[in-house]
Amino acid sequence: QSVLTQPPSASGTPGQRVTISCSGSSSNIGGNYVFWYQQVPGAAPKLLIYSNDRRPSGVPDRFSGSKSGTSASLAISGLRSEDEADYYCATWDDSLRAVFGGGTKLTVL
Amino acid sequence: QVVLQQWGAGLLKSSETLSLTCAVQGESLTDYYWTWIRQSPGRGLEWIGEISHRGDTDYNPSLKSRVTMSIDTSENQFSLRLTSVTAADTAIYYCARGRAPVVVTAVFNPWGPGTLVTVSS
Numbered sequence: 001q002s003v004l005t006q007p008p009s010a011s012g013t014p015g016q017r018v019t020i021s022c023s024g025s026s027s028n029i030g031g032n033y034v035f036w037y038q039q040v041p042g043a044a045p046k047l048l049i050y051s052n053d054r055r056p057s058g059v060p061d062r063f064s065g066s067k068s069g070t071s072a073s074l075a076i077s078g079l080r081s082e083d084e085a086d087y088y089c090a091t092w093d094d095s096l097r098a099v100f101g102g103g104t105k106l107t108v109l
Numbered sequence: 110q111v112v113l114q115q116w117g118a119g120l121l122k123s124s125e126t127l128s129l130t131c132a133v134q135g136e137s138l139t140d141y142y143w144t145w146i147r148q149s150p151g152r153g154l155e156w157i158g159e160i161s162h163r164g165d166t167d168y169n170p171s172l173k174s175r176v177t178m179s180i181d182t183s184e185n186q187f188s189l190r191l192t193s194v195t196a197a198d199t200a201i202y203y204c205a206r207g208r209a210p211v212v213v214t215a216v217f218n219p220w221g222p223g224t225l226v227t228v229s230s
Contacts, residue, residue: 002153032214032215033214033216035216035217037217044203044219044220044222044223045217046220047216047217047218050214050216088153088154090154090217091215092213092214092215095170097156097167097169098217100154100155100215101153103153
């Protein structure tokens with residue numbers, strides 16, 4: 001059971017906008033930056049969003065992140081087939097460790 | 110471009126010690142913490158811990174009693190040891206570049222390719 005709560009699955013059709021939520025508490029998301037990782041099957045996770053809403057170079061601006069209170073969200077607009085992957089949120093927790101969400105499997109219909 | 114390569118034994122028996130090493134290419138170990146993360150179907154992604162170039166470490170409290178991380182700046186490598194493994198330690202183990210020393214965050218970028226470690230009873 002993960003410290004951060006994500007929906008196990010999400011889906012959308014090409015061109016649609018989808019959002020993935022990540023819920024935590026005051027001891028983690030509430031006081032720390034949130035990061036998002038994308039993992040395609042058979043590969044290691046890749047940093048997608050850092051410091052709540054910043055994109056590393058090379059990440060399309062179709063991906064955006066936000067945080068409010070003890071929750072965060074990842075939005076993907078203009079959905080494409082190559083966006084089909086698992087998405088994980090992560091943050092630091094006051095228990096002196098980094099913590100992850102359980103992951104959301106995104107299916108492009 | 111920073112590239113991480115990792116290696117170590119992939120099949121262990123219960124009670125043995127897991128040992129993995131991660132070599133960093135394209136970056137000195139000086140400016141970041143270096144981390145180990147594991148992933149299993151039952152436990153998802155789990156942060157194991159981090160180490161600085163000076164050897165300062167932070168470990169996940171749930172694994173602290175069994176984990177040791179070390180670093181070799183001359184070889185630009187860092188390593189993980191996990192003692193007394195059980196089937197619950199079966200997972201893909203990833204090394205990753207972690208945070209800068211200034212602020213504690215959950216940034217991991219890039220990641221190594223991962224090593225599947227299977228523990229049999």
